[in-house]
Amino acid sequence: MVSLNTGLVSGLDVGGLVDSLIAVEANTQTLLKRKLTATQDDAKAYRAVNTKFDALRTAAEALGKAATFSAATATSSSTSVVATASAGATAGSTTFTVDRLAARHTVATTGAWNPTTDVTLTVEDADQDTAAVSVTIPAGTTLADAVKKINATAGTGVTASIVNSEAGQRLQLTSTASGQDGRFTVSGLSTGVVNEGADAKVTIGGTGSLDFSATSATNTFADLVPGVTLTVSKVSTEAVTVDVASDPKAVTAAVQKLVTAANDVLSSIKTHTSTATGSTAALKGDSTLRGLATKVLESVGRAIGAGTSASEVGIELDRYGALTFDAVAFEKSLAADPARTQAIVHGTGTGATAVPGVAQRLLAVVKEAGDSVTGSLVVKAKSSDEAAAQLQDRIDDWDLRLELRRTTLQKQFTAMETALSSLQNQAGWLSSQLKSLSGSSS
Numbered sequence: 001m002v003s004l005n006t007g008l009v010s011g012l013d014v015g016g017l018v019d020s021l022i023a024v025e026a027n028t029q030t031l032l033k034r035k036l037t038a039t040q041d042d043a044k045a046y047r048a049v050n051t052k053f054d055a056l057r058t059a060a061e062a063l064g065k066a067a068t069f070s071a072a073t074a075t076s077s078s079t080s081v082v083a084t085a086s087a088g089a090t091a092g093s094t095t096f097t098v099d100r101l102a103a104r105h106t107v108a109t110t111g112a113w114n115p116t117t118d119v120t121l122t123v124e125d126a127d128q129d130t131a132a133v134s135v136t137i138p139a140g141t142t143l144a145d146a147v148k149k150i151n152a153t154a155g156t157g158v159t160a161s162i163v164n165s166e167a168g169q170r171l172q173l174t175s176t177a178s179g180q181d182g183r184f185t186v187s188g189l190s191t192g193v194v195n196e197g198a199d200a201k202v203t204i205g206g207t208g209s210l211d212f213s214a215t216s217a218t219n220t221f222a223d224l225v226p227g228v229t230l231t232v233s234k235v236s237t238e239a240v241t242v243d244v245a246s247d248p249k250a251v252t253a254a255v256q257k258l259v260t261a262a263n264d265v266l267s268s269i270k271t272h273t274s275t276a277t278g279s280t281a282a283l284k285g286d287s288t289l290r291g292l293a294t295k296v297l298e299s300v301g302r303a304i305g306a307g308t309s310a311s312e313v314g315i316e317l318d319r320y321g322a323l324t325f326d327a328v329a330f331e332k333s334l335a336a337d338p339a340r341t342q343a344i345v346h347g348t349g350t351g352a353t354a355v356p357g358v359a360q361r362l363l364a365v366v367k368e369a370g371d372s373v374t375g376s377l378v379v380k381a382k383s384s385d386e387a388a389a390q391l392q393d394r395i396d397d398w399d400l401r402l403e404l405r406r407t408t409l410q411k412q413f414t415a416m417e418t419a420l421s422s423l424q425n426q427a428g429w430l431s432s433q434l435k436s437l438s439g440s441s442s
Helices: 014-025 027-062 143-152 248-273 287-301 327-336 338-345 358-370 376-441
Strands: 072-076 081-085 092-100 104-109 119-125 133-137 158-165 168-178 184-187 191-195 200-204 212-216 220-225 228-232 236-246 315-317 323-325
Touching (some): 014 376, 143 158, 200 220, 200 228, 212 220, 327 338, 358 376
Antiparallel strands (some): 081 228, 092 200, 092 236, 119 133, 158 168, 200 212
């Protein structure tokens, strides 16, 4: 590539002239770059709004699950009993005492570890429902190595460890399973039981003749109360009461998430389509987004079924084009008529007889906007991506074109300087010839 800055003959700022000419010819590329930035901003804006629709999808789908409206809560009268209710747990009350905690079966050698001959240690399940497993330990093996070997042997059902005693180190074996089923016997070494494997036990009732007990291999009782998991941590003769009730607060929180997500969608659309004076919104006045905002509002504002409205459960539109939610009104409606409240929020029926509720209507709008194949926002974002790719190709082409043009201009100016230099030399020669002629004539 020819490179020059100042013409040696002409004295022109050739570098500056070339840069100016290239800048003029690069106007088209500059416009393309601006358009590329705007197109990329469009794609980002469509995706930003679609992200809000995804959150709305999650909130609406949650209200379509039976578990949401059958949420329950469990409370315990004792800190040593933790009660957790799952959806659908039956309301009621249960009283019991904690008679025993679950324990792992543990044995230890009766004397310090000092095998003088090979030892074949055999561990056998107490009820013999699994095969016995033997481990051979050579004479003189350290207790640490013996522990490693036992723990590396599959199927023993125990974990070996070292315990220190006044007489020296001893081998201890503990069942990997808690409860009575974890009991085992050991042969090959003299051992004693440190802790008997036992199931946790509770007694339900407290009235005497009708009391009954329940056991668990762990300290967790999953089936004692349908839909409730109980975890005990302390033996207690004092009765513990667990109360199970429906949890309207959980349902209310789910509806609040729906309203919040819908408002986030509306706010995002408003931000990205703003036509206010001085607005720099990428999608000013975009009709697709404004149409989606209208449908979100209509999902709440239109009647549901025969004259029912979302306002009956505390969901309304305000004069600013946003959703409001009255949690107190919703909980009152839920307490008075749970089925009707659920129908307004989620809907009823299927197929031709279906009456969509607020959540189902919003899901339909979400699908229209964010479906991975046909969603209007997805399609527009992809279209913007394709347009941006095409613009980038054109910009890259202009980079090559302008580079070639720069080379051409530099060659032309170089040729001009060469021509001027030649003319200057010719002029000097002519001048010298004329001077010599003038001298000879005198």
